[in-house]
Amino acid sequence: MLYRYSMKLKQTGQVTIDTVAASCGLSRTTVSAVLRGDAGKYRIAEGTAEKVRAAAEALGWKANYFARSLNSKRTGTIGVLFPDVFERFMGETVRGIEEALDQVDCRMLLSTSRFDADEELRAVEAFSWRGVDGLLIAPYAPFSGERSRAAELVAAIGRTPCVVIDRAPDGLDPVAEGYGFIVQADRDASRAATILLAQGNAQDPYHKLRNTRVGFLGFDLAASSLRERRAGYREAAAELGFPPREILLRERNPDSADMETAVVLADAADDRPGAWFVSTEGLALKLAAILEARGRRLGADVRIGRFGSDPAWLPTGLLGLRQPHRQLGRRSTELLFELIEGGPAVGTIILPVDHAPAEPVPGRRNH
Structure with a gap:
C-alpha cells in the first residue's frame, strides 16, 4: 500500500x-x-530519525528549496561567471570552488561571458533574478582604449555579495565597492621569471643560455592582471639593463595572423630576443610553434616562460609558473560565504605564484 501511495505521489509531485x-x-x-x-540539535532519538528518513525515502520526498529559501532568505546557490572555460585556469579554479562548496549545502550556477560585455551583464542579471546568494566573477576585460563597462557591471551586481577573482578591468575598484578581491602575485612572478629567463641559475635547465634579452608577449587588455605582469617584466628589464620589447595583441581570434606577423618581425631583427615571457599558456604554446617553424630550437636557440605549468603527461620544454588556481577558487568561495554572512570586505588578497623550472623532458619540443 505504501509503495502504491509513494508512486502516486511521485507522479503528482x-x-x-x-x-x-x-x-x-x-x-x-x-x-x-x-x-x-x-x-x-533537538535531541531526537536515532531510532525516530531513522524512521523519518526511511519514510521520506520510500515516499520519494525531495527538499523543496524554493520553500526553504522563503524561510531562510537564502537559495543555497552562488553564481560563478568567467569570460570562458577553455583554459586550465578556469577549470582548475572551478574545481577549487567546488571543493569549498562540498563543505556546505550549496551549489553553483556557472556561466561564461564569451568575452562579451553585454553577455556578462545579462549573466549577472540572470543570476540576480534567480536569487543567488552571492557572485564569484572573473570579469571581462576590454582592450586598452575601449570603453569601460565597469559602472554597468557594478549596477548589475547591486547589493549582491560579490568576490572578484584574478583581475579587475580598468574602472572597477573591487575594494572600494565592498567586494572581495583575490588575485595572484602577478608582478613578483613576472619579474622573477624574466630574470630567470635572462640569467638562469645553476639549478635551472636554461643556465647555459645566460645574459640574453627577453621579450614580452600578451594581450593588450585594460586589466589589472596584464598591467601587473607587464610591470614585473619591465622592472626586470630595467634591473638587467636591456630595453623592453613587447608584443601586445588586440585580436582574440586564434586564427588571426597578427601574432605570427609580429613574432616573425621581432625574430628576424638583429637584436631579436633570446627568450620570451608570455602572459598566458595558450599564447606561449602558439609562440613555440611559430618559432619552431622558423627553425628555432627550444632550450638551445630560444627559451620561453609563461604563466601555467606542464601537465605530467605533456612536457613542453617551457619554463612554467605554477599558479594557485585551486587555492584561488577555494579561498574566493570561503570569502564569499563570509560576505554573505555579513562579514566585512578585507581588501585585496594576493596569493603567491611558484616558478617551476623543471628539467625539460625529451619530447617533440626539446631538441
Whole structure:
C-alpha cells in the first residue's frame, strides 16, 4: 500500500513534510528537524530519525528549496561567471570552488561571458533574478582604449555579495565597492621569471643560455592582471639593463595572423630576443610553434616562460609558473560565504605564484 501511495505521489509531485509526518505518525516539527539534519540539535532519538528518513525515502520526498529559501532568505546557490572555460585556469579554479562548496549545502550556477560585455551583464542579471546568494566573477576585460563597462557591471551586481577573482578591468575598484578581491602575485612572478629567463641559475635547465634579452608577449587588455605582469617584466628589464620589447595583441581570434606577423618581425631583427615571457599558456604554446617553424630550437636557440605549468603527461620544454588556481577558487568561495554572512570586505588578497623550472623532458619540443 505504501509503495502504491509513494508512486502516486511521485507522479503528482505531492510529497511534502506533512505527507512524511502522516506516514510515520510523527509531528511535522519532528519530521522537519530530521530532514533538515537537525535531529541531534533537538535531541531526537536515532531510532525516530531513522524512521523519518526511511519514510521520506520510500515516499520519494525531495527538499523543496524554493520553500526553504522563503524561510531562510537564502537559495543555497552562488553564481560563478568567467569570460570562458577553455583554459586550465578556469577549470582548475572551478574545481577549487567546488571543493569549498562540498563543505556546505550549496551549489553553483556557472556561466561564461564569451568575452562579451553585454553577455556578462545579462549573466549577472540572470543570476540576480534567480536569487543567488552571492557572485564569484572573473570579469571581462576590454582592450586598452575601449570603453569601460565597469559602472554597468557594478549596477548589475547591486547589493549582491560579490568576490572578484584574478583581475579587475580598468574602472572597477573591487575594494572600494565592498567586494572581495583575490588575485595572484602577478608582478613578483613576472619579474622573477624574466630574470630567470635572462640569467638562469645553476639549478635551472636554461643556465647555459645566460645574459640574453627577453621579450614580452600578451594581450593588450585594460586589466589589472596584464598591467601587473607587464610591470614585473619591465622592472626586470630595467634591473638587467636591456630595453623592453613587447608584443601586445588586440585580436582574440586564434586564427588571426597578427601574432605570427609580429613574432616573425621581432625574430628576424638583429637584436631579436633570446627568450620570451608570455602572459598566458595558450599564447606561449602558439609562440613555440611559430618559432619552431622558423627553425628555432627550444632550450638551445630560444627559451620561453609563461604563466601555467606542464601537465605530467605533456612536457613542453617551457619554463612554467605554477599558479594557485585551486587555492584561488577555494579561498574566493570561503570569502564569499563570509560576505554573505555579513562579514566585512578585507581588501585585496594576493596569493603567491611558484616558478617551476623543471628539467625539460625529451619530447617533440626539446631538441
